[in-house]
Amino acid sequence: MNIPIEYYxxxxxxxxxxxxxxxxxxxNAIIIFxxxxxxxxxxxxxxxxxxxxxxxxxxxxxxxFIMAVAAAEVAVGLAILVMMYRKTKSVDxxxxxxxxx
Amino acid sequence: xxLYLFYFLSFVAIFSALLVVxxxxxxxxxxxxxxxxxxxxGHYILLNAQFLAAVHVIVYAGAIMVLFLxxxxxxxxxxxxxxxxxxxxxxxxxICAGTMxxxxxGTLRGSASLPAKDGVNIGYVxxxxxxxxxxxxxxxxxxxxxxxxxxxxxxxxxxxxxKTVDSPQSVNGNSTLDNRPSTMDKVNxxxxxxxx
Amino acid sequence: xxxxxMICLIPLLPLFGFVLISLTGxxxxxxxxALIACASVLVAFAFAVALFVKLLxxxxxxxxxxxxxxxxxxxxxxxxxxxxxxxxxxxxxxTGVGFLIHVYSIGYMHDDEAFNRFMSYLNLFxxxxxxxxxxxxxxxxxVGWEGVGLCSYLLxxxxxxxxxxxxxxxxxxxMNRIGDLGLLVGMILIFITFGSLNYADVLPKAEAIGxxxxxxxxxxxxxxxxxxxxxxxxxTWLPDAxxxxxxxxxxxxxxxxxxxxxxxxxxxxILYTLSPIAxxxxxxxxxxxxxxxxxxxxxxxxxKKVLAYSTVSQLGLxxxxxxxxxxxxxIFHMVTHAFFKALLFLGxxxxxxxxxxxxxxxxxxxxxxxxxxxxxxxxxxVLAIAGIPPFAGFFSKDEILAxxxxxxxxxxxxxxxxxxxxxxxxxxxxxxxxxxKTRASEDxxxxxxxxxxxxxxxxxxxxxxxxxxxxxxxxxLLGGGNWISGFLSPVFAxxxxxxxxxxxxxxxxxxxxxxxxxxxxxxxxxxxxxxVAKAHxxxxxxxxxxPAHKTIxxxxxxxxxxxxxxxxPLYWISKxxxxxxxxxxxxxxxxLIGDSLNDWSGIFRRIQNGHLGYYIFVMVLGVILxxxxxxxx
Numbered sequence: 001m002n003i004p005i006e007y008y009x010x011x012x013x014x015x016x017x018x019x020x021x022x023x024x025x026x027x028n029a030i031i032i033f034x035x036x037x038x039x040x041x042x043x044x045x046x047x048x049x050x051x052x053x054x055x056x057x058x059x060x061x062x063x064x065f066i067m068a069v070a071a072a073e074v075a076v077g078l079a080i081l082v083m084m085y086r087k088t089k090s091v092d093x094x095x096x097x098x099x100x101x
Numbered sequence: 102x103x104l105y106l107f108y109f110l111s112f113v114a115i116f117s118a119l120l121v122v123x124x125x126x127x128x129x130x131x132x133x134x135x136x137x138x139x140x141x142x143g144h145y146i147l148l149n150a151q152f153l154a155a156v157h158v159i160v161y162a163g164a165i166m167v168l169f170l171x172x173x174x175x176x177x178x179x180x181x182x183x184x185x186x187x188x189x190x191x192x193x194x195x196i197c198a199g200t201m202x203x204x205x206x207g208t209l210r211g212s213a214s215l216p217a218k219d220g221v222n223i224g225y226v227x228x229x230x231x232x233x234x235x236x237x238x239x240x241x242x243x244x245x246x247x248x249x250x251x252x253x254x255x256x257x258x259x260x261x262x263x264k265t266v267d268s269p270q271s272v273n274g275n276s277t278l279d280n281r282p283s284t285m286d287k288v289n290x291x292x293x294x295x296x297x
Numbered sequence: 298x299x300x301x302x303m304i305c306l307i308p309l310l311p312l313f314g315f316v317l318i319s320l321t322g323x324x325x326x327x328x329x330x331a332l333i334a335c336a337s338v339l340v341a342f343a344f345a346v347a348l349f350v351k352l353l354x355x356x357x358x359x360x361x362x363x364x365x366x367x368x369x370x371x372x373x374x375x376x377x378x379x380x381x382x383x384x385x386x387x388x389x390x391x392t393g394v395g396f397l398i399h400v401y402s403i404g405y406m407h408d409d410e411a412f413n414r415f416m417s418y419l420n421l422f423x424x425x426x427x428x429x430x431x432x433x434x435x436x437x438x439x440v441g442w443e444g445v446g447l448c449s450y451l452l453x454x455x456x457x458x459x460x461x462x463x464x465x466x467x468x469x470x471x472m473n474r475i476g477d478l479g480l481l482v483g484m485i486l487i488f489i490t491f492g493s494l495n496y497a498d499v500l501p502k503a504e505a506i507g508x509x510x511x512x513x514x515x516x517x518x519x520x521x522x523x524x525x526x527x528x529x530x531x532x533t534w535l536p537d538a539x540x541x542x543x544x545x546x547x548x549x550x551x552x553x554x555x556x557x558x559x560x561x562x563x564x565x566x567i568l569y570t571l572s573p574i575a576x577x578x579x580x581x582x583x584x585x586x587x588x589x590x591x592x593x594x595x596x597x598x599x600x601k602k603v604l605a606y607s608t609v610s611q612l613g614l615x616x617x618x619x620x621x622x623x624x625x626x627x628i629f630h631m632v633t634h635a636f637f638k639a640l641l642f643l644g645x646x647x648x649x650x651x652x653x654x655x656x657x658x659x660x661x662x663x664x665x666x667x668x669x670x671x672x673x674x675x676x677x678x679v680l681a682i683a684g685i686p687p688f689a690g691f692f693s694k695d696e697i698l699a700x701x702x703x704x705x706x707x708x709x710x711x712x713x714x715x716x717x718x719x720x721x722x723x724x725x726x727x728x729x730x731x732x733x734k735t736r737a738s739e740d741x742x743x744x745x746x747x748x749x750x751x752x753x754x755x756x757x758x759x760x761x762x763x764x765x766x767x768x769x770x771x772x773x774l775l776g777g778g779n780w781i782s783g784f785l786s787p788v789f790a791x792x793x794x795x796x797x798x799x800x801x802x803x804x805x806x807x808x809x810x811x812x813x814x815x816x817x818x819x820x821x822x823x824x825x826x827x828x829v830a831k832a833h834x835x836x837x838x839x840x841x842x843x844p845a846h847k848t849i850x851x852x853x854x855x856x857x858x859x860x861x862x863x864x865x866p867l868y869w870i871s872k873x874x875x876x877x878x879x880x881x882x883x884x885x886x887x888x889l890i891g892d893s894l895n896d897w898s899g900i901f902r903r904i905q906n907g908h909l910g911y912y913i914f915v916m917v918l919g920v921i922l923x924x925x926x927x928x929x930x
Binding site: 186190193194197200201204205207208 | 921
């Protein structure tokens with residue numbers, strides 16, 4: 001292992017933060033979705049890095065499961081987005097202001 | 102050599118990730134995201150996780166991102182006419198994300214000093230399959246049920262009738278929305294019922 | 298079946314009937330509901346008989362514990378039952394007479410749309426009454442005591458669409474509450490004094506306790522009895538309680554519930570025997586009630602009201618017996634009274650049924666021809682209550698009077714006066730209802746009919762009991778063994794030992810008996826002369842009356858006095874509190890809290906503005922805070 005683990009920590013943290021930035025920055029629900037995927041991948045990357053360093057396969061299995069869950073989540077989320085678009089003719093999340101008491 | 106490769110891949114990943122956030126056209130965003138994913142797959146190979154790299158390319162770049170593109174094309178969103186947030190909100194978002202980064206790095210730095218271990222390479226299909234089908238057999242099977250449920254759910258959501266999810270007047274506070282397609286849908290439905 | 302299971306099943310069966318009928322509601326066919334209600338009481342009666350036989354064979358008091366109910370500190374109470382001669386006798390009366398009245402109700406209430414509800418209430422009442430008499434500690438008795446009060450309320454107000462009936466139900470309940478408070482405080486005092494509420498722990502230790510405490514306890518308990526058994530000054534609810542259906546009047550307000558006070562005093566006989574002041578109080582209240590109610594009954598024109606006041610008067614007589622220490626005589630009279638008063642009420646119900654819900658005796662008369670069976674049984678009841686030998690009332694009443702004479706000739710005189718008045722007004726009732734010319738309208742006469750079999754058969758049974766019931770207590774004087782007094786003697790053993798008896802010579806007893814019978818016959822003669830020979834009919838509503846008559850007719854204005862002395866001032870105080878404390882004090886405070894909450898929530902609800910983007914933002918901030926916190930900790 002010739003690449004120090006700190007590098008991976010930095011890399012994935014930066015990617016994660018870019019994901020967070022995207023979620024907060026954009027109004028387009030699809031881009032927000034994409035940014036969530038980005039955050040998931042940042043976590044995956046770090047998990048694999050640590051798994052390689054500690055020689056522990058559990059980390060990689062976890063990544064595998066996260067991928068499965070992400071696939072399911074994207075399918076359902078995009079279906080909901082399509083429904084939302086059919087109702088409002090928009091994917092702008094600032095229109096979705098009905099979640100209040 | 103590997104270190105240079107690492108720098109290159111990292112640069113590509115971060116650069117395209119930033120472009121995901123900042124490009125105006127959603128299609129470009131998604132395409133940049135695919136590049137980011139390929140870069141991450143390269144990192145996986147660097148880390149000797151060949152199986153995961155393959156799966157990653159297949160699932161993310163192959164399936165999920167195609168789904169994204171498909172939806173964007175379907176909804177005809179490939180123009181950069183998206184309204185922007187106020188600059189105050191943008192600044193707040195940047196500060197927030199920056200704080201998050203600092204906090205996470207601060208939290209994770211301590212774990213870098215964990216001792217490294219050597220052993221058989223765990224990234225190969227054989228090793229991973231051993232673990233997956235022995236230790237994690239039940240979660241593995243359950244994840245298949247999860248995928249099935251997601252599939253059924255998507256079909257249900259997609260087929261949901263317009264009228265059951267209605268009350269558009271309270272949703273679209275901005276009245277610029279065009280209602281014509283939905284009325285056309287209704288006409289189509291009427292024709293369908295007549296045909297039946 | 299084991300004895301314990303049998304004891305537990307006696308109260309559980311009616312409860313089971315109640316649950317079954319009330320849960321199924323109107324879906325249950327009437328006939329089936331009636332079957333369940335009657336069968337549950339009949340089986341309970343069968344068990345009661347079995348236990349009674351067991352006691353007759355010489356077994357000691359039977360007990361059964363269902364479960365531990367409360368256990369806190371040094372206080373513990375369990376749901377447990379005690380069957381000794383006293384409660385066994387009560388069981389027989391409650392389930393036996395109760396069963397007959399259940400059967401009667403099938404006929405009487407048949408056309409009522411709430412028939413099932415009625416039957417379920419009757420079953421519930423029987424359950425609570427059984428709990429009252431079978432409980433082996435004061436707490437179980439108290440549960441039954443309150444439960445019968447509740448059932449009384451429910452059944453008096455059974456036809457709740459009539460506001461007068463609801464008011465009567467409220468009155469009964471509130472009057473009872475006043476008495477119950479006394480009982481409750483008495484119970485607490487018992488617990489403080491004896492450290493337990495079990496009869497078995499309390500009663501044998503009574504002699505070790507000072508008289509003043511016992512006097513206080515017994516007087517408090519007696520206040521409870523005043524409320525439940527309608528004694529002065531808490532008697533006014535009973536006549537109003539006649540608003541309920543007639544079977545209810547027979548079961549609750551004549552045969553069983555109102556005798557709960559008598560039972561309670563008899564159960565605690567040792568406490569009373571040890572506190573002469575309380576005994577005097579019981580005697581005085583009993584005498585006053587007996588005479589007072591008897592005079593009121595002289596001028597009432599409602600068939601059920603007359604019977605109600607006669608019940609109050611007879612209950613007074615029972616308390617006289619308890620007050621002179623003749624507990625067995627009091628219980629004996631209670632049993633015979635249950636027979637003949639239930640008979641009279643059911644007979645009155647039959648008359649009312651025949652007359653299409655006419656209760657005014659001025660509009661009856663001459664019914665002998667139309668409903669002979671009812672007339673005949675009613676006559677048996679009247680003879681029994683008047684004390685004509687050999688009907689049941691004669692023996693029990695005579696025993697009370699003889700005991701009263703032993704103790705105090707003045708008390709005897711008053712009691713005799715009350716019982717002579719009883720003979721007069723009961724025959725007045727009989728003559729006005731069944732003799733002379735019919736004063737009802739042509740239309741009503743045309744429709745008069747004898748009641749169905751389900752009503753007449755219980756009447757016949759009760760008539761037989763009223764005729765023969767007295768023979769369980771034939772005094773030695775007349776060649777009997779006074780079986781009932783012997784049977785009950787274990788319960789009253791200690792009291793009898795402590796009680797000083799002056800024995801009367803047989804000649805005196807004969808003389809007393811003779812005097813009473815002769816005077817009773819004279820009274821009947823007077824009633825006959827006035828109401829049959831001279832065909833006198835009480836004045837119509839609103840006609841001028843002599844002052845004395847008017848006072849009696851208006852029940853000595855007791856209700857009005859209570860209204861002026863207690864109810865009105867209470868209203869004034871309530872109004873004062875309403876204006877001063879409620880509106881300007883509590884209301885303002887409550888409004889202040891509500892308003893301030895409203896204002897604050899007005900500020901905080903802006904956080905929840907519904908924008909998804911905003912929510913995500915806040916969520917990220919939250920995650921940052923959590924991570925930062927867990928890292929820096």
